Amino acid sequence: MVERRWVGGSCPAVACLPSKNEIWSARVAYLSRHADQFGTVTGPVATDLAKVRRRKQDMIDRDIAFHLNAYKTSGAELIMGSGRFIAPKSIEVALNDGGKRVLVAGKVVINVGTQAAIPRIPGL
Numbered sequence: 001m002v003e004r005r006w007v008g009g010s011c012p013a014v015a016c017l018p019s020k021n022e023i024w025s026a027r028v029a030y031l032s033r034h035a036d037q038f039g040t041v042t043g044p045v046a047t048d049l050a051k052v053r054r055r056k057q058d059m060i061d062r063d064i065a066f067h068l069n070a071y072k073t074s075g076a077e078l079i080m081g082s083g084r085f086i087a088p089k090s091i092e093v094a095l096n097d098g099g100k101r102v103l104v105a106g107k108v109v110i111n112v113g114t115q116a117a118i119p120r121i122p123g124l
Helices: 016-033 049-074
Strands: 079-087 091-094 100-104
Touching: 016 049, 079 100
Parallel strands: none
Antiparallel strands: 079 091, 091 100
């Protein structure tokens, strides 16, 4: 397995999951501040952004550990770097920590992931 930057991809590391984690914290704060509309009495509500960030980072760390363990227990090797085809079924990997490595396999699966985009929708 060749990963360019983030173990498990960008979704668990910097995109989908971390943003949803922070959005959930914001939702909890909103509901706490508007609890009286639901018949719940609360006191003053404050948001500790350091705890919000720590909660998010803890989730990221757990997810990365999960992926690393999955590689370890499956026997798959994780190689950090950028790959490019140099021949059919042959990939040269520029390793993140320097150097190069050539991988040859009977089958190669390519998963390039996605890239975020903002569609041209008026008002968005």
